[in-house]
Amino acid sequence: LDMKKTLFIVSTKSGGTAETLSFMKYFYNEVLKETGKKEAGRHFIAITDPGSGLQKIANDLKFRKTFLNDPNIGGRYSALSFVGIPPAAFQGIDLDTLLARAITMLHNCESCNCAVDGDNSGAWLGAILGELAKAGHDKVTLVASPPIENFGSWVEQLIAESTGKDGKGILPVDREPLAQPEFYANDRLFVYLRLADDSTYDRQVNALEKAGHPVVRINLKDIYDLGGEFFRWEMAIAVAGMIIGIHPFNQPNVEAAKVLARKMIAEYQKKGKLPVLKPTLKESGITVYSNFKAPNLEQALKKFLSFAKPGRDESKGRSYVAFQAYVKPSDETYNALQKLRAKVERQYRLATTVGFGPRFLHSTGQLHKGDAGNGLFIQFTSEKPEDAPIPDEPGKKASSISFGVFINAEALGDRQALLDRKRKVITFHLGEDVVSGINRLARIL
Incomplete structure (x- = not known):
């Protein structure tokens, strides 16, 4: 990045999201080196709630602009607020068209348009989901036309964080490799978001529907229909939450992993190292941490997957597998995870999700700790040869932890939070060659 020509958008409604503020402090210092204190703040814009810690930082450092959001809007419901609109504008999106589509959907979803006698699409979708x-x-397995597939990442958080609590939940499954109908159990609902004139997944979705799997089709004439989809899905998830009997606007289990991560960081700052787990297996550069012993990697992975619940009755839902990658994101790593994911999906007929940590903690993390406990959690960690210090304060050189330590602390914290909730967890530490490690696990299946 050319720091002299880069504008940073720092967005956290609470004003205290640790990951966001860590990046802000790091890049503020980088800009400061190039521009000096007088100009550094003009390279930053803040989006936050009134009275937050970020608002104070923005004022103190003289940010170019601070957008103060409505504090009554929850973070995952804020796509059509300042959280989503200024970034869309910077990307060249026609806001008039985007918001016009949102307003059209809003009118469709008004209470006067009864879901029973009318065509209230938000209520209808929510009723189906619930x-x-x-x-x-x-x-809920999302299938989207390639130009809008990133929309699934937003829906994923909306569904998971809104419904995954009180021992209940709807699991969003985003970008799972599509398979033949026989590889899916009867725990799926497919939602097909199809752009006009895009037939990429028509044949596969038609086959799923023909085989008896429930399919919801949502047709979009162009990308600006996403304005309406933001509202439709927010409405739908509120309705679905009511139907399954949960509060769709809170997140009671999100803080658990954060508290434990802060505890890990405090220990690092005191002792100079994070807590050390006792390995149960070491093989070919891969270290395994689990609550059972196995003679080799193949048996360790297969035994863990054997804990899956078949879901033969209503009291015990079918299991899913969540791959939690606390490693450096890259196309190569993602492709390797997708291959492993496909193997598990087809051999065990289980729904699979993939999330890079710590991002997914703010997305599916609530559901992982708050749902009925049907998840099998496979953590991947690695060495961090490319690391950088996190400044303790913006504009200051002093640093007590690095990004690598922070990520490892969050992995340890989330692992313990899952175990505290009686979830099943196995951790594979892949060393420095992450892609080779994941590919090896895929081969042994």
Whole structure:
């Protein structure tokens, strides 16, 4: 990045999100080196709630602009607020068209348009999601036309964080490799978001529907229909939450992993190292941490996956597998994870998700700790040869932890939070060659 020509958008409604503020402090110092104190703040824009810690930082450092959001809007419901609109504008999106589509959907979803007698699409979608989840189809598998596939990442957080609590939940499954109908159990609901004139997944979705799997089709004429989809899905998830009997606007289990991560960091700052786990297996550069012993990697992975619940009755839902990658994101790593994911999906007929940590902690992390406990959690960690210090304060050189330590602390904290909730967890430490390690696990299946 050319720091002299870069504008940073620092967005956290609470004003205290540790990851966001860590990046802000790091890049503020980088800009400071190039521009000096007088100009550094003009390279930053803040989006936050009134009275937050970020608002104070923005004022103190003389940020170019601070957008103060409505504090009554929850973070995952804020796409059509300042959280989403200024970034869209910077990307060249036609805001008039985007918001016009959102307003059209808002009118469609008003209470005067009864879901029983009218065509209230938000209520209809919510009713489908909620009632099918109660009937056991609680894995909402998103299929989207390639130009809008990133929309699934937003829906993923909306569904998971809104519904995954009180021992209940709807699992969003985003970008899972599509398979033949016979590889899916009867716990799925497929939602097909199709752009006009894009037939990429038509044949596969038609086959799923023909085989008897429930499919919802949502047709979009162009990308600006996403303005309406933001509102439709927010409405739908509120309705679905009511149907399955949870509060869709809170997140009671999100803080657990954060508290434990802060505890790990405090220990590092005191002792100079993070807590050390006792390995149960070491093989070919891969170290395994689990609550059971196995003679080799193959048996360790297969035994862990054997803990899956088949979901033969309503009291015990079918398991899913969540791959949690606390490693450096890259196309190569993602492709390796997708291959492993496909192997598990086809051999065990289980729904699978992939998340890079710590991002997913703010997305599916609530559901992982708050749902019925049907998840199998496979953590990947690695060495951090490319690391950088996190400044303790913006504009200061002093640093007590690095990004690598921070990520490792969050992995340890989330692992312990899952174990405290009686979830099943196995951790594979892959050393420095992450892609080779993941590919090896895929081969042994």
